[in-house]
Amino acid sequence: MAAFRVGRGALNVLNSRLISPVLANKSSPCRKIHTAWLLNAERQFTKDHEWIVMSDNVGTIGISDYAQNSLGDIVYVELPDVGSTIEQNDTFGVVESVKAASDLYSPVTGEIVEVNEALTESPDLINKEPYDGGWIAKMKLSDLSQLDELMDEAEYNDFLKETEDE
Amino acid sequence: MLFPRSCKKPKLSMKFFCRYLSNKSRITLPYSEKVIMLNSQYNDPYLNLAYENFMYENLNLESHDVLYFWQNSPCVVIGRHQNPWLECDLRYLKEHGIKLARRYSGGGTVYHDLGNLNITFMTSRARYNRKWNLECIAKALSDRWNLDVDLSPRDDVVVDGIFKISGSAAKLGKYSSYHHCTLLCDVDLDRLNRAIMPRMVATSRATQSVSSHVINLKDIEPSLNVNEIITSVARTYMQENEHPKILSMDIFRKNFTEIHKIKNELLTWEWIFGKTSPFTITKSSLLPSGTKVKVDLDIQSGRINNMAILPNFVFENEINKHLRGIRFESDAVSKAIGLCLEKSAGFQDHTMEKDFRDILQNISKIA
Numbered sequence: 001m002a003a004f005r006v007g008r009g010a011l012n013v014l015n016s017r018l019i020s021p022v023l024a025n026k027s028s029p030c031r032k033i034h035t036a037w038l039l040n041a042e043r044q045f046t047k048d049h050e051w052i053v054m055s056d057n058v059g060t061i062g063i064s065d066y067a068q069n070s071l072g073d074i075v076y077v078e079l080p081d082v083g084s085t086i087e088q089n090d091t092f093g094v095v096e097s098v099k100a101a102s103d104l105y106s107p108v109t110g111e112i113v114e115v116n117e118a119l120t121e122s123p124d125l126i127n128k129e130p131y132d133g134g135w136i137a138k139m140k141l142s143d144l145s146q147l148d149e150l151m152d153e154a155e156y157n158d159f160l161k162e163t164e165d166e
Numbered sequence: 167m168l169f170p171r172s173c174k175k176p177k178l179s180m181k182f183f184c185r186y187l188s189n190k191s192r193i194t195l196p197y198s199e200k201v202i203m204l205n206s207q208y209n210d211p212y213l214n215l216a217y218e219n220f221m222y223e224n225l226n227l228e229s230h231d232v233l234y235f236w237q238n239s240p241c242v243v244i245g246r247h248q249n250p251w252l253e254c255d256l257r258y259l260k261e262h263g264i265k266l267a268r269r270y271s272g273g274g275t276v277y278h279d280l281g282n283l284n285i286t287f288m289t290s291r292a293r294y295n296r297k298w299n300l301e302c303i304a305k306a307l308s309d310r311w312n313l314d315v316d317l318s319p320r321d322d323v324v325v326d327g328i329f330k331i332s333g334s335a336a337k338l339g340k341y342s343s344y345h346h347c348t349l350l351c352d353v354d355l356d357r358l359n360r361a362i363m364p365r366m367v368a369t370s371r372a373t374q375s376v377s378s379h380v381i382n383l384k385d386i387e388p389s390l391n392v393n394e395i396i397t398s399v400a401r402t403y404m405q406e407n408e409h410p411k412i413l414s415m416d417i418f419r420k421n422f423t424e425i426h427k428i429k430n431e432l433l434t435w436e437w438i439f440g441k442t443s444p445f446t447i448t449k450s451s452l453l454p455s456g457t458k459v460k461v462d463l464d465i466q467s468g469r470i471n472n473m474a475i476l477p478n479f480v481f482e483n484e485i486n487k488h489l490r491g492i493r494f495e496s497d498a499v500s501k502a503i504g505l506c507l508e509k510s511a512g513f514q515d516h517t518m519e520k521d522f523r524d525i526l527q528n529i530s531k532i533a
Contacts, residue, residue: 048340076247076272076373076443089188089340094272096247096373099296100336100345101272120371120443 043131044147045156046107051131057144058113062135063095063104063126066160071097074123079115080137086112088146093136095126104136108146114138189341192226195417199230203400203412206236211267211278214238216429217415218286218344219270224421227290227342233403234286234346235396235412238278240354241265242361245273245335249372249442251465255365257496264361268438271346273335274375277361281352281382283392285399287345294343296336297321299403303332303349306402310394311387322378323347329381351392352384366532370445435493439468451528454520461525463532465494473529481522484510489529499533 043053049067052059068074078094086092086106093104115137119125126134141147151159195202206214214236221232241264242254250256250266253275259266264277278284287299300323304315315331318324323332334347358380383390400410418425431437447463459479464472470489475482488506492498503526513519 076371078247091339094246096245096272100338100343101246101270102338103340105340 043153044107044150045153045159046105046150047159048105050105050107052107052139052147052150054141054147057141059108059110059139059141059147060135061107061137061139062130064156065130068127068130068134071095071099071102073098074126077119077123077126077136079117079119080112082112082115084112086110086139095123106139107150108139108141109143110139110141112137113140189226189228192341193224193421194226194229197230199411201400201404202230202232203410204232204234204417205396205412205414206234207414207416209237209239209280210429211238211241211243211265212429212432213425214284215243215267215269215432216425217418218288218346219428220418220421220425221288222270222337222339222342222344224424225288225342227288227293231293231403232286232288233400234288235399236284236286237280237282237392238284239265240277240279240357241267242275242277243267243269244275245373245375246270246441247272247373247443248275248375249368249370249445250439251366251442251447251494252364252368252370252372252445253375254362255360257365258360258363262357262361264357266438267432268441269335271335271337271344272373274333274373275362276333276348277353277358278348279353279357281350281354281384283349283351283395285347285349287403289343291339291341291343294336294338294345296334296345299345300332300334300347302402303347303399306395306398307383309402310398311390313383313387323349325381325383325386328379330378331381331383333378349395350380350382351390351395352382355380355382366447368445368447370443372443372445435468439493439495442468444471447532449528449532451524453524455517457521459525461528461532463494463529468494470494470499475525479521479525480518481510481525485526485529494533496530496533500530503527503530 043051045051045064049064050061051064052061074095074097076096080086080092086109088107088109089105091103092106092112095102095104116135118133119136128134206217208214218234221234225232242259244250244253244266246269254266285303297317300317300321304317304323307313307315314326316324316327321334322330325331331350332347334345336345337343396412397410400412401407404410444464444466447465448460450458450460452458457477460476462474463470470492473482473486473489485506488502492502507523507526510522513522
């Protein structure tokens with residue numbers, strides 16, 4: 001999924017979900033732990049609005065809040081086969097929303113080790129929890145250095161602002 | 167629960183996911199125009215869809231948009247994630263020689279014949295603008311023929327505020343995108359209604375179509391014809407008044423082999439039927455013995471995965487042996503049922519035999 005162009009509204013949603021919880025909870029140390037998990041400093045993004053979070057050499061992949069917001073209500077998710085090998089930037093699935101069928105591009109090269117079967121029954125999980133219950137696939141990476149090409153959350157937010165300003 | 171956790175999802179071969187090229191390795195068409203107009207000289211739905219997908223996967227759309235006009239001989243085209251059994255009357259299609267195709271874009275089921283015009287607006291991902299395209303069609307029709315054409319809140323092209331004349335779907339990729347739509351000019355509406363009137367109902371997760379009241383443009387304005395519509399839409403899209411230069415598909419002569427490879431994939435049973443997500447057909451009936459039974463047919467990747475009878479029926483396993491793994495289509499099911507009947511001859515209990523035959527007949531009627 002690439003270069004989404006949506007109005008200011010989308011970015012505001014993004015800000016409110018991702019950034020304001022940190023500001024709002026500064027005084028509460030307890031909540032801060034939860035916020036840190038939510039924010040997940042290790043989450044990395046592609047310009048095509050996919051994200052990946054690593055745990056050992058397995059990465060969990062999904063699409064960003066901005067992406068789900070631009071796509072609108074998601075009605076179907078076509079998942080890859082477990083065991084298949086996917087090259088970086090190859091399509092590994094399709095997300096169909098009320099507006100269009102969008103190809104998903106893999107941020108890295110690797111083997112699919114698990115897919116989120118819950119999306120078969122509830123594709124709208126991607127809309128509701130893009131960074132949590134709406135994950136799409138888990139992948140065993142073959143080249144960890146590919147992660148260096150990705151953006152961290154702050155860089156991704158800057159990238160969104162730039163695309164917005166264009 | 168209708169789909170137990172242990173159920174396998176349909177096997178999707180990776181070949182159905184396209185190998186999408188980076189912008190550098192894409193074909194740049196040797197034309198200076200900002201918009202390239204193409205009108206397919208073919209009426210084969212699989213070939214026309216193959217051209218469309220070839221362009222989506224291979225063209226560099228940075229320096230120009232492509233407007234692709236195409237018309238198909240009678241066929242039903244379902245969305246990428248739809249269920250053909252639940253979207254159309256397969257028996258009617260077969261009897262009337264209407265082809266069935268699954269496209270790559272999302273959305274609902276449509277009927278095409280030579281009275282329908284398909285328009286594909288292919289642009290770079292950044293220039294994707296479905297609303298603008300539809301407004302362009304509406305403007306072209308209202309300017310040229312003074313029709314009351316507008317966009318509905320669902321972004322459908324409607325005439326006189328209510329009648330739908332066009333259905334849209336779209337595909338978005340990293341660099342390229344397309345929005346395509348149908349335009350009902352002079353379609354056989356009786357056939358349209360019958361072909362996309364499903365015979366079955368089932369529990370399924372596939373994308374469902376939204377039905378609408380449709381009308382032919384020709385019924386509102388008898389003087390219009392497809393070629394004039396093409397010219398008018400092309401002019402409006404270019405925002406110029408000159409006569410647009412419209413090319414044929416011959417510009418892709420060199421890519422013949424690749425395009426035919428896509429066409430052949432679109433023609434496979436695995437793509438058209440096998441790609442359907444799991445679904446269950448339930449049929450209740452009263453057996454000759456007076457017992458009320460419910461038969462559940464569980465279909466996965468287009469094939470029968472399991473048949474369950476409620477309340478329990480002694481021959482359930484025997485019937486399953488014959489049905490499991492066969493394609494869910496009338497010929498294959500009838501054949502399997504025939505074999506099952508042959509092998510299970512010699513009943514002692516006549517009531518049970520009647521029930522057994524009745525159940526089998528019911529199953530063969532479902533497909």
